[in-house]
Amino acid sequence: MPKSRTLFGRPGETEIIAVDRALAEFRAGRPVLLRDGENLALALSAELADVDIAERLETLAEGNARLVLSAARLRRLGAKGRSETGVLAMPAIDIARVETLALKIDARVDAPVGPANTLDAAALELAGLALVLPAIILVPVAAAQIAGEPLVEVAIAAINGYRAAQVATLAIVGRAPVPLEGAPDTEFVVFRGGEGLRDQVAIIVGKPDLSAAVPVRLHSACLTGDLFGSLKCDCGDQLRETVEWMAQNEGGILLYLDQEGRGNGISNKMRAYKLQSQGWDTYDADEVLGFDLDQRHFDFAAEMLKQLGVTRVTALTNNPLKVGAIKAAGLEVAATQRVLGRPNIHNVRYLASKRDRAGHFIDMDALMARAAPKD
Incomplete structure (x- = not known):
């Protein structure tokens, strides 16, 4: 993780601060701007998305939005043997489709599953840190498209190094x-x-x-x-x-x-308990939600x-x-x-x-x- 110094942050602290702010935005259901070098993308929690925010993202997506899903969720959607994060293209950001693919028990993959890139993987790590479901609406953007927008920006290196940085502090x-x-x-x-x-x-x-x-x-x-x-x-x-x-x-x-809940958070634990009450095994219930055996x-x-x-x-x-x-x-x-x-x-x-x-x-x-x- 690159080190930097500001008036209110020692070297390395500014990266932690950026992720802390990104987590607050993410849990509040607002998009976070992810950066990987010159590549930018807006990441939004699928479970917290609504029609209004979807329409606003649609104006930026230009048909290039995608839904990022964990390997566990993709397996439950019918992508048997899946061991890696994948993405589904979203020519239009359809909230009903997002809810189905991210949340519905009986949903099935409705399009080819593409490979995830570094922005996609970092978005899922952010979801894990935020204790929300591992399902992300991701919209690639250009800097000019979001100029002047009050977005929290965070480098993917900061997200990927966050847990280790926290241990060090x-x-x-x-x-x-x-x-x-x-x-x-x-x-x-x-x-x-x-x-x-x-x-x-x-x-x-x-x-x-x-x-x-x-x-x-x-x-x-x-x-x-x-x-x-x-x-x-x-x-x-x-x-x-x-x-x-x-x-x-x-x-x-x-x-x-x-x-709580093998690292999934109390809200996801209750979702898993609801599934268990319907007959699912504890680990199968977590997989339906997109989680592996232990987070x-x-x-x-x-x-x-x-x-x-x-x-x-x-x-x-x-x-x-x-x-x-x-x-x-x-x-x-x-x-x-x-x-x-x-x-x-x-x-x-x-x-x-x-x-x-x-x-x-x-x-x-x-x-x-x-x-x-x-x-």
């Missing part, structure tokens, strides 16, 4: 003791950065020995399970039982990460641990993705330990899907035995 902004039920000797440490405009939290339980392998759990936020006790998942059980176990076993660190990133989580003085961990997880991410970030994983929730009629299919489709280390027999009534 991760910093502790507050910490305090917070006694918990069953774990009275607990400290909350708040980090700013890592995933867009969100904060992340490390919960230090007890006094873990930093010279040894520290018990660590990377826990992605789950509003429904953690706070409301949803029976659709095992997240709340894993959260509370991990803290309790750490309190009884010389301490540990739980990272509470703002990555989460854990490089910032590893940086949080490093700033807390952790170099070796015992990973409390069933997810091999988390173990691999910790290792890839340069931390040693001395051991792993399973974290069991409680199965019930609402989540047993979900747990089996995590085992069978995402490779989670889940022993269903052990779980069912745990749920069996005690004599």
Whole structure:
């Protein structure tokens, strides 16, 4: 990412600021101007587009607009075996067609799928950062066409380098003791950065020995399970039982990460839940919406641990993705330990899907035995 300096931005900061502003515009349903060298394009979230904005974009498109869709969504639209982002030509920006291709369950590809370019890929990355559906209306433009328009402009290099840049700025902004039920000797440490405009939290339980392998759990936020006790998942059980176990076993660190719905955001999680209520498997539901198995990133989580003085961990997880991410970030994983929730009629299919489709280390027999009534 090129470095620059302004009055209110240190070298490299101006690129982060540009993406932050682009994210605010994108989530508000306004087009963002993407730049790749001399190539320019307006990117608009398909789910937030309306007839009025479509008509205004139509005046600039000159028949060259396209709909950018993720590989997962294209597979659901009938492009079997698709493994890459693709585009569908839009000679006219028809909102009804956009809604069908981006949102409808029974939609099918209605035109040849073209290859995506660097602007298309960056637009999907922006959608991922903004936690909206991975479907973008993209309109190539010339500088003269949009001269004087109040558009936020961002270079695709800034978008593609945003996550790594955020990790580099991760910093502790507050910490305090917070006694918990069953774990009275607990400290909350708040980090700013890592995933867009969100904060992340490390919960230090007890006094873990930093010279040894520290018990660590990377826990992605789950509003429904953690706070409301949803029976659709095992997240709340894993959260509370991990803290309790750490309190009884010389301490540990739980990272509470703002990555709801496997990184898809709470709105898309509810969309997926609606599909699950209609019979879809958890991963199939996400694919219908355009998401792959898991959109989460854990490089910032590893940086949080490093700033807390952790170099070796015992990973409390069933997810091999988390173990691999910790290792890839340069931390040693001395051991792993399973974290069991409680199965019930609402989540047993979900747990089996995590085992069978995402490779989670889940022993269903052990779980069912745990749920069996005690004599």
